[in-house]
Amino acid sequence: MTEAVDPDPGEDVPDDHVVPATVPSPVPALPRPGAVVGALPGLTRIAAATGLNATRWGLLTTLRLSRRLLQALRDPAAAAALAQELGVTVATVLDLARAVAGGTPVPQALARAVEVEEAQVVAGEVDERRDGSLRKRGAELLARSRDVWDDQQEHPAYARILEELAPDEARVLVLLARSGPQPSVDVRSGGPVGRVHSQLIAPGLTMVGARAGLRHVDRVPAYLDNLHRLGLVWFSREQLDDPMEYQVLEAQPDVLEAMHAQRFTKVLRRSIHLTPFGVDFCEAVLLADDGPPGGPGSVG
Known part of the structure; x- marks a missing residue:
């Protein structure tokens, strides 16, 4: 609705002219x-x-x-x-x-x-994205398994394993690959009559450090533990077929010292082997294609 207002007396305005009144806009109310x-x-x-x-x-x-x-x-x-x-x-x-x-x-x-x-919401979103990424990678892996043209020879874990190996550990692997399983012995107390009260005096004594030409022979137990963790070697409770291997080992100073640590001791013969995965790793990464240089048992 409009409201008529008086025009300016100084203007000539037609009789039927109507000027609309100005209506102020309402001020928005603040929310409660x-x-x-x-x-x-x-x-x-x-x-x-x-x-x-x-x-x-x-x-x-x-x-x-x-x-x-x-x-x-x-x-x-x-x-x-x-x-x-x-x-x-x-x-x-x-x-x-x-x-x-x-x-x-x-x-x-x-x-x-x-x-x-x-x-918790953020962690759930991260887990969801990670699960989705893993499922996507799994689907891609299965797709590659069906691809007859995919001729990848080397295992994808080989590159990661190389980053987790010490130089001396590589020499241990080469020794096992070229010379075969190595003897090891455990020295225990209690003598030959049962193992009820037997105590372990010295575990896993070997000649691996000397035979492989390691720089840090004192680290052999840690090296073997890491190689076992990576799935490259395994420790067998069975002894090797050649008893001469153990006669040489049992004549070493550290073995003799453990054997004379107590009045009654006994020696348990064990062995150290490459796993099938370890064999493949050595052949693919550490050994030359033309065979072991220097003949069997040598470590170059």
Whole structure:
């Protein structure tokens, strides 16, 4: 609807002219705190609400939530109802209730619960992306297995294994590949009559360090442990067919010292072998195509 106003006396205005009146635009009203907080989800909404303690609404929300949390500790049904309302698990509600019952203010307890919930969400998203990536890589691997033109010869783990080998460990592998399984002995107490009270005096004594020409002979046990961890060697409880191998080993100073450490001792003969995977690794990575240089048993 328009309103007629008097024209300027100095102007000639037609008799039928009508000037519309100016209507001011309404000032937008600020949203109430409850309306803003109500748009937030779950624990975040409640945490924001209890943070508005300057208002009566926020204070009442804090008191009501405190009572409901304390009730949740006594009543499983109340805990389940509150968890459903907040969109969290019952365990989260109970943790929150215990914190409040222990004297933690509700806003602080809620802030902590929100941080934990957000961290779990982020971790879940990371796990989901990782699982999706693994499934994708698995599908690609199966697709390659059906590809008749895929002629990859070397195992994909060989490159990683090379990065985890010490130079001396490579020489141990070459020794096993060229000279075959190596003897080892365990020296135990108790003599030949049973093993009921037998104690291990010296385990895994070998001549691998000397035969392979290692720089750090004292590290042989650690080298063998790492090679076993990588799936390249295995330790057999069976002895080798040639007894001469053990006669030479048992004449070594460290073996003699262990044998004379107690009055009654015995020697258990073992052996060290390459695994089938270790054999393939040595042939693909460490050994020359034209055979072992220097003849059998040599380490170049």
